[in-house]
Amino acid sequence: MLGAGVFFVWSTAWDKAHSHIFLALGLAALVASLNAASVYQLASNVSRAGGVYSYARVYLPKEFSFIAGFAFVFGKIASIAAIAIIIETYLLPGYFGWPAAVAAILLMTALNLLGINRTAQMAAVLAILTISFIAFTVVSGLSHGISSASFTSSMLMPTSDLSTVSAASIIFFAFAGYARVATLGDEVTDPKKNIPKAIAISLAAVLFIYLLITIVVIGVLQPSNEAMPSAVFKSMLSITAPWFNPWVIDLVVVGASLGSILALLAGVSRTAATMAEDKELPSAFAKRNRFGAPWLAEVLIALGAITLIETSQYTQWVIAFSSFSVLLYYAIGHVSAFMQPKEERRQPRLFAVLGFLLCAFLLINVPGPAAQVSTVIIVVAVLGRYAIRRVAMSRSGN
Secondary structure, rough: OOOOOOHHHHHHHHHHHHHHHHHHHHHHHHOOOOOOOOHHHHOOOOOOOOHHHHHHHOOOOHHHHHHHHHHHHHHHHHHHHHHHHHHHHHHOOOOOHHHHHHHHHHHHHHHHOHHHHHHHHHHHHHHHHHHHHHHHHHHHHHHOOOOOOHOOHHHHOHHHHHHHHHHHHHHHHHOOOHHHHHHHHHHOOOOHHHHHHHHHHHHHHHHHHHHHHHHEEEEEEHOOOOOOOOOHHHHHHHHOOOOOHHHHHHHHHHHHHHHHHHHHHHHHHHHHHHHHOOOOHHHHHHOOOOOOOOHHHHHHHHHHHHHOOOOOOOHHHHHHHHHHHHHHHHHHHHHHHHHHHHHOOOOOOHHHHHHHHHHHHHHHOOOOOHHHHHHHHHHHHHHHHHHHHHHHHHHHHH
16 A cells, blocks of 8 residues: 555645645545445455455356456556556656666566565565655654644535545545455465455554645645645655655655555456456466466556556546546445345445445546546446357357
């Protein structure tokens, strides 16, 4: 969760919500919490890899699980591309940016191909680096002092337009990841116990960290209603710790981004492999190497993300595509949780209903053309699945 998103979303969210960014953060956190509650409940009863895709196959018709799996894979390929673009922007903007972004994806793909244990070890190192830097930034901001004039009671008053909702859909990008461990399933020890625990701990910790970041960003930078610097951490540290080398910030951003790409590739490839095992994708996607990694799925997903890097001038739109697809994925997760029998439920069905409604509310308000284009792509995928199955049935009948 604490990856590239935390370095990107604040200025974009501020551009839309302005002083109501706390409401946007609260809405994104509420949606993430409800999503986590449903995934927690589902993961406590289903241990198979694939996350919501696998859960939906247990409790819903197969068409819903296909939509969930396809949306997850499609959305997370967009996420990988968006994070690689952030590396391009921070580290080597200009001529060398594209090769750096491509190299990041290829390097993390190679590491993933060596197995989930090496992925987890590297992810831990990158996470420690990111958390240490964020802690330093927050502490230096609080030590420097934040302006109380930057905070007013009007910040907590709802607005009549939907800009705050649009900002929440962008901030949600920085929350995505708490259920990624659920896509690993059988590669986790005692998954019915440890996956729900990991989801709850990670979401609570990150929500606290994001609240501190928002307070420090506003209190130190005191942004106007017009704009906030795009590189908020650089801008903050230039005030609170002017001696801090900007190149170190760039390297931290790159490290956090690599950690995000690493986790994304692991989760997405295993969801694709699980779909292939169920004949929802070509069976070749399920092939694993001697380290247990679904190598063909990893490679093809990496190539898809590299292709999307060409849209670097539309980074916000790429993130919006990701948010839309992932919100749809969790919406299906809520329906799955709603359909669980009483003895499997850990919270009232009302939680799943509210989670579904909020996911739907956010996904129709993502910025740019993401909602319309993503809907068309998913409809085409569903029709393609139906056509392929009809052909296969007619051939078997002959």
